[in-house]
Amino acid sequence: MSLFDWFANRQKSEPVTQKRQEREIADGLWSKCEACGVLAYTKDLQANQMVCSECNHHLRVDSDERIRQLIDAKTWKPLNEEISPIDPLSFKDRKAYKDRLSDYQQKTGLTDAVQTGTGLLDGLPVALGVMDFRFMGGSMGSVVGEKLCRLIEYGTQEGLPVVIICASGGARMQEGMLSLMQMAKISGALEHHRREKLLYIPVLTHPTTGGVTASFAMLGDFILAEPKATIGFAGRRVIEQTLREKLPDDFQSAEYLLKYGFVDAIVPRTQLKATLAQLISLHQLSPIAPGHHHNGDRVHYQHHNEPKKIHRDAMQVLEETD
Numbered sequence: 001m002s003l004f005d006w007f008a009n010r011q012k013s014e015p016v017t018q019k020r021q022e023r024e025i026a027d028g029l030w031s032k033c034e035a036c037g038v039l040a041y042t043k044d045l046q047a048n049q050m051v052c053s054e055c056n057h058h059l060r061v062d063s064d065e066r067i068r069q070l071i072d073a074k075t076w077k078p079l080n081e082e083i084s085p086i087d088p089l090s091f092k093d094r095k096a097y098k099d100r101l102s103d104y105q106q107k108t109g110l111t112d113a114v115q116t117g118t119g120l121l122d123g124l125p126v127a128l129g130v131m132d133f134r135f136m137g138g139s140m141g142s143v144v145g146e147k148l149c150r151l152i153e154y155g156t157q158e159g160l161p162v163v164i165i166c167a168s169g170g171a172r173m174q175e176g177m178l179s180l181m182q183m184a185k186i187s188g189a190l191e192h193h194r195r196e197k198l199l200y201i202p203v204l205t206h207p208t209t210g211g212v213t214a215s216f217a218m219l220g221d222f223i224l225a226e227p228k229a230t231i232g233f234a235g236r237r238v239i240e241q242t243l244r245e246k247l248p249d250d251f252q253s254a255e256y257l258l259k260y261g262f263v264d265a266i267v268p269r270t271q272l273k274a275t276l277a278q279l280i281s282l283h284q285l286s287p288i289a290p291g292h293h294h295n296g297d298r299v300h301y302q303h304h305n306e307p308k309k310i311h312r313d314a315m316q317v318l319e320e321t322d
C-alpha cells in the first residue's frame, strides 16, 4: 500500500476533525467536491483532471491547469500577453472598475480573463484560447475580444486549427458597448478563418453564457461541451419572466442542448485532449482541407500543415528536451 493509499484509507476510517479538515482544505492539500461533498487528495484530483472520481463532477479548472491538460509539455507559446485592460468609461459601481481590475490581476496573476497561444496537442499544432472564470467571471471585455481575435487571425495566417475553451458570464458591463462589439469582431475573424477551410472547435465549459454564447461559442465546426455545463444566453429567471412560462429543469444544460442539436458532443474532460486530437487529424485528412491538390480526379491525402514557423519552433523545443 502506498503512503497516499494509507493516508486515504485513514481519512475514510477516521474522519478528521472539522477544524483540521478546514485547515487542510485551505492549505490546498485536500479538495472538497462541491457536488457530492467527498474529500479528495488534491494531487489525485489533479491527476484525474479535476474530475471527482466519486461522482464524476467536473470541478472548475483555471486557465493554467487547462493549458497543462491540453498542450504537450514545453510546447506552449503565449501570444499577446502584454495586452492589458484600461477603463475607458471611468466606470464605477460598488467599486471602481480600475480597482476591480488590479484586484483580479493580483489574485490571478493574469492581465485579463483569457490566455491565448500556440502549442502542440498530441503532436498537432493548434492555436488555443482559454477563458478563465476566476477573472471577473470570465467576462468578455476589449482585451478578451482583442486577444481572441488576434489568436484567430494568427491561426488563419499560419493555417492552424483554433480551439477556444469557453467559460464566461458574458459581456463585461463595465466596458459597455466596447465589450458588446467584441462579439461581432470575433465572429468576423472566425469567418475569415472559415473561408480558408480551417477548423474551429469551441469547447463549452461551465458556465458559458451571455455574449460568448451569442458569438464564438456557437460558431464552431464542431461544438463540444463538458458534462452538465450550464450553457445559455439569458438567465433562467429573465426568460421565465419574459415568456411567463416555467422552463424544464434541465434547461440550459449541456445535455439539453445536445438533445436539441445546439451541441455536437458532450466530452468528459479526461477524454477531451484525445477527442480534439482525433477531430483535428480527421480534418487534416479531409479532401476539403487546405493543402490538398486535385490531380485530375485523384485527391492526394496529405497533412496540410507544412511545417510553418510555429510548428518548427514547437518541434525544436520538443527535440531539445528529448
Ligand SMILES: [Zn+2]
Binding pocket: 033, 034, 035, 036, 037, 038, 052, 053, 054, 055, 056, 057
Ligand atoms: Zn463528487
